[in-house]
Amino acid sequence: MKRILILSMLLLSLAIQAQEKNTVYLFSYFKNNGQDGLHLAYSRDGLTWQALKNDESFLKPEVSKDKLMRDPCIIRGADGKFHMVWTVSWTDKTIGYASSTDLIYWSPQIAIPVMAHEEGARNCWAPEITYDAKKKQYMIYWATTIKGKFLETASEKESGYNHRMYYTLTKDFKTFSPTRLLYEPGFNVIDASIVKDGKRYVMFLKDETREPVQKNLKIAYSKKINGPYSAASKPFTGNYWAEGPTAFKHQGNWIVYFDKYTLKQYGALSSRDLENWEDISAKISLPKGIRHGSILNITEEELQKLIHVKMVE
Numbered sequence: 001m002k003r004i005l006i007l008s009m010l011l012l013s014l015a016i017q018a019q020e021k022n023t024v025y026l027f028s029y030f031k032n033n034g035q036d037g038l039h040l041a042y043s044r045d046g047l048t049w050q051a052l053k054n055d056e057s058f059l060k061p062e063v064s065k066d067k068l069m070r071d072p073c074i075i076r077g078a079d080g081k082f083h084m085v086w087t088v089s090w091t092d093k094t095i096g097y098a099s100s101t102d103l104i105y106w107s108p109q110i111a112i113p114v115m116a117h118e119e120g121a122r123n124c125w126a127p128e129i130t131y132d133a134k135k136k137q138y139m140i141y142w143a144t145t146i147k148g149k150f151l152e153t154a155s156e157k158e159s160g161y162n163h164r165m166y167y168t169l170t171k172d173f174k175t176f177s178p179t180r181l182l183y184e185p186g187f188n189v190i191d192a193s194i195v196k197d198g199k200r201y202v203m204f205l206k207d208e209t210r211e212p213v214q215k216n217l218k219i220a221y222s223k224k225i226n227g228p229y230s231a232a233s234k235p236f237t238g239n240y241w242a243e244g245p246t247a248f249k250h251q252g253n254w255i256v257y258f259d260k261y262t263l264k265q266y267g268a269l270s271s272r273d274l275e276n277w278e279d280i281s282a283k284i285s286l287p288k289g290i291r292h293g294s295i296l297n298i299t300e301e302e303l304q305k306l307i308h309v310k311m312v313e
Contacts, residue, residue, distance in 0.1 A: 024303045025248065026074075026103075027257075027286075029293030034070035034087070037061050040103065041287050042303055046250040047268075047280070051287040052306050058104065063096050063111040064088035071244070073128040073193075073294040074103075078136065083173065085112075085127040085140055093118070095127040095142055097173060102302065104309055114140070114168055114179050120147035122161070126244070126292065130194040130201075132225045139225050141167040141182050143190040153187055157210045163190045165205075167226060183220065185232045191243050193294070194225065201225050202274065204245040204256060205232065215241035217258060219274060236269065236277050244292030255280070259292055266290060 027041045027049055037057035041049040052058075061069035066089035074084045081099045084106075088096040094111035115121035127142035143163040154162050165183040168176045183189060183203065191206040201222045207214035216235035222228060237258065244259040253270050260267045260281075267281040298306075 022300065023250075024298050024300055025250075025295055026298045026303075026306075027290070027293055027295050028072045028074045028084070029287075029290045030070050030072060030086075031055075031289045031291060034061070034068040034291075037069040038072050038084075038086075039287070039290070039293075040306065041290070042298075042306070046248070046255055047283050048285045049287060049290075053309055055287050058309075059098070059106050061086075061088065061096065062109045064092045064094060066090060066092070069096065071126040071292045074296055075129050075131060075294075076296060076298075077138070078131060078133070083129055083138070085129055085142075087125050087127065087142075089123075091123055093121050093124060095124050095140070099173065102305055103298070104305065112140070112168075112176065114142065114166070114176070115144050117179065118144070118146055120149070121145070122147065125163070126191050128193055128294065130196070130225060133196075137169050137171045138173070139167050139169055139194075140176075141165055141192060141194070143192070150184070153209070155188075155209075155211050161208075162188050163208060165189055165192050169226070180226075182227060183229050185220065185229075187214070187232075189232075191245060191292070193245050193247060195247055196225075199223065201229075202247075203229055204247055206243045206245070207232065207235070215243075217242050217245050217256070236271075236274075237267070238279065240267075242267065246294045248295050248297075257284075257295065 025043045029039050038059040040052045043049045061067045070087035072086040077083045083099050086096045093115040094113050098106045098109045100106045122145045125143045145161045167182040168179050170176045188208040190208045193204045203220040217237045218232040220229040220232050240260050241262045242258045247256045256269050266286050268284045269277045270280045271277045
């Protein structure tokens with residue numbers, strides 16, 4: 001019986017290794033101010049990334065007065081489609097949404113008025129989507145500053161922005177639950193990115209505090225996708241300003257990519273336990289000018305279609 005158990009564990013390990021060997025990672029990102037839209041790059045080892053379509057845009061922004069496509073977040077939904085949200089403007093109370101079956105041809109873009117009910121809402125930045133398999137619904141979440149709220153952490157610097165994380169739930173991207181507060185850690189917070197880890201949810205987030213300066217990445221945990229989330233951990237990034245975390249697992253290791261934005265370069269950290277971190281920034285290679293986005297898994301077949309996209313357009 002013991003031998004059978006050991007053999008089963010070995011076969012499972014080999015199957016996981018084979019699956020990871022064939023995994024293709026896709027990085028969705030924007031460049032400059034996000035005016036030209038969605039960019040995509042791929043990697044097989046999670047370290048070296050190659051831009052697709054000669055680093056030209058796959059989808060040009062059409063919604064909002066500013067017509068931007070910043071911070072694109074794409075996930076594969078339970079319906080097999082790719083669902084994407086993004087920042088449409090510096091000041092709008094909406095976020096962008098579109099879907100696709102192949103990452104090449106997209107549905108009409110719509111603006112979801114997630115903060116239209118808040119008269120004092122100043123922005124909707126860096127939205128992301130996470131799927132709740134238990135309740136079969138999606139949570140869309142983003143950062144907003146609302147005038148007159150959370151004054152205890154307000155600062156006059158950086159135009160007085162003082163964000164908290166908000167969310168809405170949807171099953172079909174047509175109807176949405178009322179917007180609610182997702183995370184109030186007691187500081188200016190932005191760029192949350194939530195992933196499922198076993199029975200818990202892990203939120204990677206940016207402490208945006210300017211006085212005294214933080215500008216680093218932290219982690220919070222919850223048993224439920226919409227919280228409550230724990231107090232934020234100590235920073236796991238170093239002595240530089242960091243933002244836009246996106247995380248995935250590769251060969252049992254967590255890898256978190258993020259933007260060292262004041263240094264105009266990307267960084268990456270690796271960990272097995274989300275507590276002890278190794279800086280692997282020197283091992284990564286990314287397209288020039290890449291900015292805040294997300295990483296997901298795709299198949300080799302899907303990648304080949306993206307590689308040959310010019311042939312089918």
